[in-house]
Amino acid sequence: MNIDAIRNGIVIDHIKAGDGMRIYNFLNLGALDCSVALIKNASSTKAGKKDIIKVDRVPDIDLNALGFIDPNITINIIRDSVRVEKYHPELPMKMTNILICKNPRCITTTEQELPHVFVLTDREKHEYRCVYCESRAPAL
Amino acid sequence: MKSLISIMDLDERDINALMDTADDIVARPGAYAHKMAGKKLASLFFEPSTRTRLSFEAAMYELGGNVIGFSEAQSSSAAKGESVADTVKTVSCYADIIAMRHPKEGAPLVASQSATVPVINAGDGGHNHPTQTLADLFTIRREKGRVSGLTVGVCGDLKFGRTVHSLLEALSRYEGNRFVMVSPEELKVPSYVKQHLKNNHVPYTQTTDLSQALPELDVLYMTRVQKERFFNEADYIRLKDSYVLTPQKLEGAKGDLIIMHPLPRVNEISVAIDQDPRACYFKQVLNGKYMRMALILMMLEGEK
Numbered sequence: 249m250n251i252d253a254i255r256n257g258i259v260i261d262h263i264k265a266g267d268g269m270r271i272y273n274f275l276n277l278g279a280l281d282c283s284v285a286l287i288k289n290a291s292s293t294k295a296g297k298k299d300i301i302k303v304d305r306v307p308d309i310d311l312n313a314l315g316f317i318d319p320n321i322t323i324n325i326i327r328d329s330v331r332v333e334k335y336h337p338e339l340p341m342k343m344t345n346i347l348i349c350k351n352p353r354c355i356t357t358t359e360q361e362l363p364h365v366f367v368l369t370d371r372e373k374h375e376y377r378c379v380y381c382e383s384r385a386p387a388l
Numbered sequence: 389m390k391s392l393i394s395i396m397d398l399d400e401r402d403i404n405a406l407m408d409t410a411d412d413i414v415a416r417p418g419a420y421a422h423k424m425a426g427k428k429l430a431s432l433f434f435e436p437s438t439r440t441r442l443s444f445e446a447a448m449y450e451l452g453g454n455v456i457g458f459s460e461a462q463s464s465s466a467a468k469g470e471s472v473a474d475t476v477k478t479v480s481c482y483a484d485i486i487a488m489r490h491p492k493e494g495a496p497l498v499a500s501q502s503a504t505v506p507v508i509n510a511g512d513g514g515h516n517h518p519t520q521t522l523a524d525l526f527t528i529r530r531e532k533g534r535v536s537g538l539t540v541g542v543c544g545d546l547k548f549g550r551t552v553h554s555l556l557e558a559l560s561r562y563e564g565n566r567f568v569m570v571s572p573e574e575l576k577v578p579s580y581v582k583q584h585l586k587n588n589h590v591p592y593t594q595t596t597d598l599s600q601a602l603p604e605l606d607v608l609y610m611t612r613v614q615k616e617r618f619f620n621e622a623d624y625i626r627l628k629d630s631y632v633l634t635p636q637k638l639e640g641a642k643g644d645l646i647i648m649h650p651l652p653r654v655n656e657i658s659v660a661i662d663q664d665p666r667a668c669y670f671k672q673v674l675n676g677k678y679m680r681m682a683l684i685l686m687m688l689e690g691e692k
C-alpha cells in the first residue's frame with residue numbers, strides 16, 4: 249500500500265503490530281465520516297510486522313498524545329498528495345481529559361466537572377502523574 | 389507567594405525566611421500581635437482535624453486577626469453538594485486567606501485555582517500536609533541549630549506515611565544530611581522516595597532494628613505503625629513492639645538526640661519518655677503555630 253490514496257490527511261505508520269485498533273479507538277476515528285483505513289500486520293523492514301492507519305483528513309486532535317501510547321510510531325502529514333511533514337510524536341508535557349485518574353481518594357472522583365489532567369513527571373520512564381493526587385497514570 | 393499546596397512549592401530560601409520570621413516571633417511576640425488586625429482567615433475543614441485547625445486559628449488570633457469557617461463538612465455547603473470551586477469563590481469574598489483541610493487528595497489545589505485569595509493546604513487526605521513539614525523543620529533548627537549535616541532516623545510506617553516522605557524531601561535539599569530508615573519489611577520507604585534521594589545524592593541506610601540504629605542519630609522521627617497496614621494480626625503483634633520507643637532502647641542514644649513525632653501518638657513512644665529532655669514532640673506543636681504565623685504573614689504581607 250502507499251500513501252498516494254490520501255490527498256489531505258495523515259498516515260500513522262510503524263504502529264506496533266496489534267496496537268492499531270487501540271490507537272483507532274483512542275483517536276475516536278470511528279466517528280469520522282471521511283475514509284479511514286486500518287491496516288493490520290503490514291510487512292515492515294524494521295519490525296517484521298506493523299499496523300498502519302490512514303485518515304483522509306487531519307483530525308483536530310493533539311497527535312502528540314500518541315507518544316504516550318508508543319513514541320516509536322511515525323506521523324506523516326499529507327497535503328495535496330504530498331508528504332509535508334514526518335515526525336515521531338513527542339511525549340506531551342500535559343494531557344487533559346485523555347487519561348482518567350483511577351485513585352479513589354482523588355478529588356476528581358467527587359467533583360465530576362473537573363478536567364482530568366496528567367503531567368509528564370519522568371521522560372525516561374514515560375511517567376505521568378495526576379496533577380491533583382500525583383497518582384501514576386493508568387495504562388491506556 | 390500565591391498558595392501553598394505542597395512543600396515543593398517552597399524553595400530553600402522561602403523556608404529559611406519563614407524560619408527566621410518564626411524565630412523572631414518567638415523572641416518578640418508583641419511586635420506581631422497586631423500585624424493581621426482587620427484580616428480574616430477562613431478555616432475550611434471539610435473533615436475534622438482539631439489539632440491542625442486549632443493551630444491555624446491560634447496563629448491568626450496571635451497575629452491580631454480573626455477567624456471564620458467550619459470544622460466539618462456537615463456544617464458546610466459541601467453537605468448540599470456544592471463544589472470546592474464554588475465554596476472558595478464565595479469564601480474569597482469574606483476572607484483574606486484560606487486554610488483548607490479536605491479528605492480528597494488535590495482538593496486544595498482545586499481550591500487555589502478558583503480562589504482569589506491565597507490557599508494553604510492544611511492536609512488533603514494522606515497526600516500533602518506542608519505546614520506539618522514546616523513545623524518539623526523549624527523544630528529541628530530550634531533544637532539543633534541547623535537543618536543540615538544531621539543524621540536523621542525515621543521510624544515506623546515509612547510506606548504510607550506521607551509526613552515522613554515530605555520531611556525527607558525537604559531535608560534532602562540541605563547539605564550533609566543522612567537518613568536511617570527504620571521500619572518493618574512490610575512498611576519500607578517506597579522506591580520513588582528512594583529514587584528522589586539517590587537523584588539528590590543523599591546517603592541513606594535501611595534497617596529493621598531501632599535499637600541498633602539509635603546510637604548514631606541526631607534526630608529520631610517516630611511515626612505510628614497502624615494495625616490495618618498489616619495483612620494479618622499475627623504479623624502486627626509480632627512487630628509492633630519493635631517500633632515502640634522505650635527508655636531501655638534510648639540507653640544507647642546520644643545525649644543531644646531529639647525525638648519527634650507528628651502526633652497523635654498511640655503507643656509508639658512510651659509515656660515515660662515525655663519527661664526526657666530529648667522529647668520534642670510537644671515543642672513541635674508549639675513550633676507549628678509559630679511557622680503558621682510566619683506563613684500567614686509571608687502570604688499576606690508579601691502581596692503588598
Ligand SMILES: [Zn+2]
Nearest residue numbers: 349354378381
Ligand atoms: Zn488523581
